[in-house]
Amino acid sequence: MKRFFAQCYIWLLLIVLYAPIVFIAVFSFTESKVLGNWTGFSTKLYSNLFTGNMQGTGSLMSAIENTIVIALIAATVSTVLGTIAAIGIHNMRGRGKQAITFLNNIPMLNPDIITGVSLFLLFVFLHISQGYVTVVLAHITFCTPYVVLNVLPKLTQMNPNVYEAALDLGATPFQALRKVLIPLLKPGMISGFILAFTMSLDDFAVTFFTRGTIGLDTLSTYIYTDARKGGLTPELRPLITLLFVGILILLIIINMRKMRSSNTAAE
């Protein structure tokens, strides 16, 4: 009996969690303009999305492009910065290390809106005209801590002498980094990259505050504006569904990588 209730609870929880997205996914397969009206199964919205046969297609496509390009740049730069930072933090000792690790965690816990507003104020204060560049900078800022968090455990697991062993065998510090350190940190760097990519992809608040007034749109700001204009463009339903599936796949990849590495560690 107890088991039954426990099961019910879990299912209830999952339903509440996933109902909205399932709802959108289901209604992405019908043509109705109003969400909630089932007018028969159709994949027309999907084909509209890809053939561009819809109103405001141009701006939606450029929003998608912006989103992906910004996410790629932000994830790449923050992977580089985060890895270097993690190596630095790892080699620190005592209080300094604790302090920096703590400071690294704050941006992740900080509400997006605060990060967004404070970056906005900073850019205004420094007279940096806001647009593409500021959005990219802002994304790098909040993505980097996630990379640090993913790379640090790899460094702790590593035998502390491997880097020295490389130097000992005649590698310059740079060669030791490239031929030994990076290959060993790669799993953490990839996880960090994927996480940074998804964080950038779904960001709204920070982008909203740092994009300025030049009309730059990412997917999230586009959807927000679109929804405010009176109703969601129907084609966004398949788009949201596809994005959800995409993120889901990335998450599954991350988890499988984690499982595999903990398996090999356990051996």
Add this chain to the structure above:
Amino acid sequence: MKESKKIIEFKNISKSFGDKTVLDDVSLYINRGEFVTILGPSGCGKTTLLRILAGFGTADSGQVLINGVDITDVPPHKRPVNTVFQRYALFPHLDVYDNIAFGLKLKKVPENEIDKRVRKVLKMVSMNDYEDRDVESLSGGQQQRVAIARAIVGQPTVLLLDEPLAALDLKMRKDMQIELKEMHKKLGITFVYVTHDQEEALTLSDTIVVMNEGKIQQIGTPTDIYNEPQNSFVADFIGESNILNGKMIKDRLVEFVGHEFECVDEGFGENVDVDVVVRPEDIYIMNRLDGAQITAKVKSCTFKGVHYEMFVDTDKGYELMIQDYNAFEPESEVGLIIRPADIQVMKKERTCNTFEGEIVDETHVRFLGENFECKAHGLEAGEKVTVQVAFSKVDLIDHPEDGMLSGDVYFMLYKGDHYHLTIMTDDGDHIWVDTNDIWDKGDLVGINIAAKDIKIVK
């Protein structure tokens, strides 16, 4: 030009981490082709010295020379030394072959030459068929063989080994010791080996350097170190020993355990306090009492495989450890003989505690960071003095908070009828104490000194 025998030279190396001195003005040279072991307990500075030689650590002051060239500021990748690390430090993303070829590839050695050399060293460490194996799939012993192969393939002038066998089980360790010794002969290069295992050091080395507390205690061949330890630390650290207080009556005559013995030592002067070391296997034990130098009563007798280990109480109340092939029953009366050549006499490193102090007022003196009550002395306040306290006059108490000072038992030596303890105070000063009470290493203690036992010397 004649090649110098010295290959490595440390000149006045000092190093501290924070306020802890790890190496204290260490000077040492190592001859070409030797197997040198740096031996000492953990924290004695031996690994730090090796890291300075490899270039992973820098000394606060002093110089390191290899082949007469100052390499103090040369980065590790440009030094003609290779290291075998304690936990192997193999590259887990490369297979056995690529691990070994790593250094050669960096040096742009031609492919077929690399191939030849990798195969040669693999054969040397008996790992011929393993080149394609993933290093993480190998056992500890195999990983260590690969690590050794990787270090010698580049033909370094000096091979450094940092406790390379510490992680292996006993049987494997013994096998590897023999292999290392053979490898040293075959390669003809200089080995610098760091270990805390005295037996390993005695087995492997041409020369042993014993270190403690950042200082070299003794340098010598294994037999020298074992038979003629220069101080009580070395005597206690290497092998089993009876370390006793003694008095050199005159040349070739020493008194200890309440008896006079002939010995072979000279030049200490007359009636000088000394430390005496007698190895437990060097005391002859017999059932006959006539003809014996000392009579004693057996307290305990334990079988140790090759020999029996016995503790006896001598007629004057000293406890001695004896090892013999024959067993003697507890409670039986025995006679003991010690031959002159088996008595090792050592200069005492210290005869009483000596501190620098300053007069506070008529009845107080300040030393070790505290004001101690003392007898009236008639000196001016502020005057710098030397304070002496006999080893037996320092009181140790269980509760650190009840003492003028607090510290922990850092090192202990049994001297036949009492313990000689080294107490490390919280400020890092040493106080030596003679006591009959039993303490354990690491015990926290309070330290008191009575006013009448504080001797002030101007």
